[in-house]
Amino acid sequence: MSTTDISAAATDARSTTPHLPQVHEPRNPGMALDLDIIQGQRVNTSAVERRCATLPGRRSVKKDHQAAWLLKAITMIDLTTLAGDDTAGRVRRLCAKAAHPVRADLLEALGMGPITTGAVCVYHDMVETAEEALDGTGIPVAAVSTGFPAGLSPYHLRVKEIEESVRAGAKEIDIVISRRHVLTGNWQALYDEMREFRATCGEAHVKAILATGELGSLRNVAKASQVCMMAGADFIKTSTGKESVNATLPVSLVMIRAIRDYYARTGYRVGYKPAGGISKAKDALVYLSLIKEELGNHWLSPHLFRFGASSLLGDIERQLEHHVTGQYSASWRHAIG
């Protein structure tokens, strides 16, 4: 990464606020299911693993540049709470954190104006609470729908859940795909399901959660990515955070390259959301460098990249505090996010 590139990233980080008008990105309308493309998907697993193994060691940005990248990362977090014991109080606190993700004195010391996270992500039941709490901030609410996390509730109820979440005010819907369609190679069923989910979302943007840890192979991940994009997904997302294996770099590389292929074929840019288990600032930096190298700077923006994370923000804020003060605070001081 050249110094020029890093400076550009720093400048961009200072001006990125997701709720302000973004570069207009035409929505992916989808296309007819092309089974030849699906069957033609190949993944060289050892090459993917080799490439990913070198990334964390090779790519590091330091000092001011690191702070700029971390600030940028914050603007691309879907700040998430998806717990059985979620309460309205917890969701309101999370929303307050999304609107003010970094302490004002730290932002001032870093020469930054206000920033926010990319979205707040909750279960359907908490959409109205989050909407009220975020009123006036411009931060969108993302709802996980369609029987999250397993996606095994009756089909008509999954469609209904999307309708209800959109009616409650969610601007983004994170759907879960039926893993069995992938595992049985029923690409038409996966396409039809995704197509209907997308149509039901209407103006709300749809993120397709593949639950990659349950798809059996990287080749299946590549195929499922292509099918969901053909069916009109605005984003493809790795995981619910509830599988035993969630976001990983190899899975990310495969999905990112699927996005690149789809863009080359159709001219439409689909977003990427790694989710689940990303909790350290240094891991966020590796993901951002992977995106930059494989997809380019255009994707380093909240309208095309998000982290799905419940605790990443806390570690990033801790690193920023260290950058400003030279001291690390205890992690419990950054408990939310």
Ligand SMILES: O=C[C@H](O)COP(=O)(O)O
């Ligand atoms: O979509 C977001 C994930 O559920 C968050 O997972 P996490 O709690 O491991 O950060």
